[in-house]
Amino acid sequence: MKWLSDQSLRGVVDKVEAGERLSFDEGMQLYHTRDLNALMRLANHTKQRLHGDKVYFVHSMRLEFTNICYVGCTFCAFAAHKNEERAWDYDPDEVVAQVRRRYLPGITELHMSSGHHPNHKWDYYPAMVRKLREAFPELQVKAFTAAEIEHLSKISKKPTLDVLRELQDAGLAAMPGGGAEIFADRVRRQVAKNKVKAEKWLQIHREAHSLGMRTNATMLYGHIETLEERLDHMHHLRELQAETGGFHAFIPLAFQPMGNTLAQNLGKTEYTTGLDDLRNLAVARIYMDNFPHIKGYWVMIGSELTQVSLDWGVSDIDGTIQEEHIAHAAGATSPMALSQAGMVRMIQHAGRTPVLRDAYYNELETFPRTGVEAAD
Numbered sequence: 269m270k271w272l273s274d275q276s277l278r279g280v281v282d283k284v285e286a287g288e289r290l291s292f293d294e295g296m297q298l299y300h301t302r303d304l305n306a307l308m309r310l311a312n313h314t315k316q317r318l319h320g321d322k323v324y325f326v327h328s329m330r331l332e333f334t335n336i337c338y339v340g341c342t343f344c345a346f347a348a349h350k351n352e353e354r355a356w357d358y359d360p361d362e363v364v365a366q367v368r369r370r371y372l373p374g375i376t377e378l379h380m381s382s383g384h385h386p387n388h389k390w391d392y393y394p395a396m397v398r399k400l401r402e403a404f405p406e407l408q409v410k411a412f413t414a415a416e417i418e419h420l421s422k423i424s425k426k427p428t429l430d431v432l433r434e435l436q437d438a439g440l441a442a443m444p445g446g447g448a449e450i451f452a453d454r455v456r457r458q459v460a461k462n463k464v465k466a467e468k469w470l471q472i473h474r475e476a477h478s479l480g481m482r483t484n485a486t487m488l489y490g491h492i493e494t495l496e497e498r499l500d501h502m503h504h505l506r507e508l509q510a511e512t513g514g515f516h517a518f519i520p521l522a523f524q525p526m527g528n529t530l531a532q533n534l535g536k537t538e539y540t541t542g543l544d545d546l547r548n549l550a551v552a553r554i555y556m557d558n559f560p561h562i563k564g565y566w567v568m569i570g571s572e573l574t575q576v577s578l579d580w581g582v583s584d585i586d587g588t589i590q591e592e593h594i595a596h597a598a599g600a601t602s603p604m605a606l607s608q609a610g611m612v613r614m615i616q617h618a619g620r621t622p623v624l625r626d627a628y629y630n631e632l633e634t635f636p637r638t639g640v641e642a643a644d
């Protein structure tokens with residue numbers, strides 16, 4: 269193996285090439301190696317085994333129906349108190365009106381996640397999903413993180429499984445992966461102490477999967493967590509996926525350091541570095557071998573690095589989005605939206621095959637692989 273400069277990775281390479289699952293210690297070796305070329309090759313090998321040259325994206329719209337939230341996560345710059353001037357709160361009819369205002373033909377996925385509102389009653393939530401489905405039958409609603417589902421369980425006094433079932437009956441297609449942050453107690457106590465506990469987050473996703481609802485999982489990294497705590501987070505997700513098979517994608521979320529108390533307290537205004545982002549995506553791709561997709565989230569790492577990440581294990585680059593406030597409130601420097609043509613071009617210029625998907629990962633359109641690599 270001429271390309272391997274870190275010979276201590278030899279055992280890991282053999283396992284990855286044989287399609288075998290890595291141990292925790294082997295995962296840590298990937299975090300610590302200086303052999304970035306080997307890391308990239310192994311992540312790309314795993315990605316190619318699963319998807320060949322295909323890279324997926326979705327024509328999507330994001331909507332945050334309220335930013336009013338009482339939870340007080342220290343990393344968050346999005347949440348507002350209801351008396352603040354910058355607070356907003358749409359009722360179900362306004363949600364429909366907002367979607368109509370931004371609607372573009374061809375959009376399939378509506379991704380909604382928002383704050384834990386102190387006053388909305390349970391009925392507000394299924395009513396919103398129903399109204400959206402009536403007004404836009406072609407839209408697939410991916411909404412409500414596990415943290416929000418726990419909040420709805422509290423206000424409705426229903427078990428989380430019933431909350432999920434009733435939202436599914438109202439037309440909910442899938443759940444996004446937010447609210448996971450970092451599962452390790454030490455970190456969670458400092459960044460999200462009033463939010464859903466790790467075990468409960470996992471249990472809610474287990475329940476959603478038992479109803480046939482597919483979900484995503486995220487990890488917020490680049491603040492006070494250690495590399496062991498990142499891998500521990502991935503480990504829990506890999507275990508749940510081995511049990512249910514219900515996850516579509518894992519999405520590392522790079523910490524955006526503006527306007528939140530976590531960054532202020534740390535005296536930290538640095539963004540994650542490009543190599544940390546790439547390494548993290550690659551480790552995820554290799555370690556979480558039972559996840560169909562590792563998503564490169566261009567909103568938080570920028571579209572340029574997202575394009576590079578297609579060589580580092582990424583097979584999904586999320587969507588066109590149109591408008592986003594959680595990352596941008598915290599200093600994201602990416603644009604608010606990408607065009608479908610722009611996303612196709614990003615993928616093609618990386619020498620890959622763009623595949624337009626919907627929220628269920630049905631393949632809607634495959635574009636030619638006409639990138640620089642293919643043209644050579």
Ligand code: V47
Pocket residue numbers: 343344345381413443444445446447448449484485486487488519521522523524525526528565568586594595598
């Ligand atoms: O749960 C909040 C994170 C999440 C910051 O499922 C921050 O397809 C970085 O979950 N810096 C919401 N991250 C977004 C989310 C998501 C995004 C893209 C795709 C999917 C999907 C889900 O945003 C929150 C929290 O972890 N977040 N503040 C911040 N300062």
